[in-house]
Amino acid sequence: MFVVRPSAVIGLLTDVSIGSKNSTIIGTSSALAGVDVSVKVSPASGQHNPTLTPAYPVTYDSRFIQISSNLFSVLGSLCTTTTGCYISFNESTVSAHSFDWIASNLSSGQYNVTVNWTSSLGDFGVANSMTCVGPVNLTVQQNKVFQFNTVNSF
Numbered sequence: 001m002f003v004v005r006p007s008a009v010i011g012l013l014t015d016v017s018i019g020s021k022n023s024t025i026i027g028t029s030s031a032l033a034g035v036d037v038s039v040k041v042s043p044a045s046g047q048h049n050p051t052l053t054p055a056y057p058v059t060y061d062s063r064f065i066q067i068s069s070n071l072f073s074v075l076g077s078l079c080t081t082t083t084g085c086y087i088s089f090n091e092s093t094v095s096a097h098s099f100d101w102i103a104s105n106l107s108s109g110q111y112n113v114t115v116n117w118t119s120s121l122g123d124f125g126v127a128n129s130m131t132c133v134g135p136v137n138l139t140v141q142q143n144k145v146f147q148f149n150t151v152n153s154f
Contacts, residue, residue, distance in 0.1 A: 006139075017125075060095070
């Protein structure tokens with residue numbers, strides 16, 4: 001069994017703005033930036049494919065940010081409304097920075113271990129999202145699972 005652990009330094013940029021220019025009013029903007037990491041273990045010398053757990057990408061970092069306001073429309077109508085003014089700011093962030101994948105059902109021979117990352121980006125209104133990754137550390141540890149009350153083979 002292999003324990004595969006990629007760890008990474010990840011940067012997320014989420015930039016949102018709201019504003020009013022002449023008659024154009026932008027009352028809500030949002031941005032999403034995230035980094036998903038995946039691992040692949042493939043046989044290099046004719047063995048069967050190992051079982052990889054989890055068998056899907058894992059979100060290492062993700063940030064959603066949103067800003068909303070009715071301030072510009074209220075000021076545009078000379079503050080004659082009774083609903084009041086508001087500015088709303090929402091942010092949500094998740095972080096992992098490292099995660100373990102388990103490659104099991106291995107047989108003797110060589111294996112290739114590949115790690116990839118992809119950006120998840122989304123912008124609405126006046127917004128910009130970017131990601132950067134690096135440096136990355138990759139640790140692959142070989143483990144033997146022992147069963148009690150049975151003969152263990154090496």
